[in-house]
Amino acid sequence: MTDQEGELTRPDTSQLSKLPDGVTLEDAEEVAELANEDRRPSTRRVYESKWRLFTSFCEDRDAEPLPATPEIVGVYLKERAKEVSLSTIRQDVAAIRWMHERHGSDDPTEGAGVSRVLDGINQTSSPDDGRGQKQAVLTKHVRAMVDALPLEGPGRNAGPAARATYLRALRDRAIILVGYAGAFRRAELARIREEHVTLNANGMEIFVPKAKTEPRTVGINFARNADFCSVRSLRGWASAASIEEGPIFRAVPRSAEIAPDNQAEPITGKTVRNVIGDAAEAAGLNPEDVAGHSLRRGHLTQGALNGAELNRLMKQARHADPRTTAEYVEDAKRMETNTSRDLGL
The missing domain is CATH 1.10.443.10 (Intergrase catalytic core)
Known part of the structure; x- marks a missing residue:
């Protein structure tokens, strides 16, 4: 089970009878605790902040962030590529993938369409400066x-x-x-x-x-x-x-x-x-x-x-x-x- 922030929650004792055969409530709680440690705290904080950016974008587009479609992910990455570096975009993708995995949803970043968008960004950007990163107006x-x-x-x-x-x-x-x-x-x-x-x-x-x-x-x-x-x-x-x-x-x-x-x-x-x-x-x-x-x-x-x-x-x-x-x-x-x-x- 997962909450709205992506944290895996402890199973409700009322759901004990629904646990798979051979899995005790204690097993399920310990598994949930370990799953919540799948990334270092600093990495989780970065992913959570990037996930908030994505959900805000989806809200502006009246799109569902979870589960998201490969199409909206592609549009999001296209917009991000105008302002941030390629390395940042790769973190965006990792955060979207991570949150979907934690909620048991299909990973929208695996689709061929998203891969082609990433390939296009990769071909038209440098690792440090990004694609279309704009001049700083001083x-x-x-x-x-x-x-x-x-x-x-x-x-x-x-x-x-x-x-x-x-x-x-x-x-x-x-x-x-x-x-x-x-x-x-x-x-x-x-x-x-x-x-x-x-x-x-x-x-x-x-x-x-x-x-x-x-x-x-x-x-x-x-x-x-x-x-x-x-x-x-x-x-x-x-x-x-x-x-x-x-x-x-x-x-x-x-x-x-x-x-x-x-x-x-x-x-x-x-x-x-x-x-x-x-x-x-x-x-x-x-x-x-x-x-x-x-x-x-x-x-x-x-x-x-x-x-x-x-x-x-x-x-x-x-x-x-x-x-x-x-x-x-x-x-x-x-x-x-x-x-x-x-x-x-």
Whole structure:
């Protein structure tokens, strides 16, 4: 028997008569205890955190995570391959396989379809850098992206198209700055609601009720430069769009008539990706190298470069495994920590 977290549970004494011939209740309990030790505690914690990521993805797709179909696993791995390394994807597969085995379900990763997806990822990625892993957008890039937005206010007699361009620029500036300052995933950023934002003397806190791991609250301080302040930018956008509740990031139609609070729908993660890619291109960056994850990756990389401690970066990103955060730190400080200078060449 297994519980919802995948732990094998002790048999109920009421089920004693249903035990197989020759198996006592004590046998069954001891077998369950041994089965729960099939992985080291550290490995189980990693698998459990990766399983939570997969279940969250399935919830977003209205798919069943257990038992999962090979098709949804293939889609999940395809999406993960855009942001993480091949070694991380292999851990994802191991975690999905492990949880299904523990529940006595067929392993969806064994199918030929999933194998072909993995082969494709393997052929188009390097072991260290991953397939399609995007550029870390650093502070200098973020400033250039914001500067490239058409933030000049429309004239008094401007038509709806000009007003829409200005409103969209206000929204896009807030998306870029809040995403970067908060190290948000693009789906989290798209779903921020006005009622989840709390201002305080130092900046703001944003509650994230639906995250890949668990609900969390993200703190963001006022920036020293008002032009690049995520707190001021978010309030400026909300005020201009007359947002008092509901999704804070909304579509801006050509009519410049933004949906009222009682009718508003949030933008999608795809919209976040497009906003970041368009701003990056306008700033002279290669849009093929920049995506929604670039802001989050950039926050952790820039923070590491500026001396932020690993535990603070991990807490900000809400990484379940410190090794995930450490990868960003190692990437950022590679030129400081490599040993080529010690070879006497």
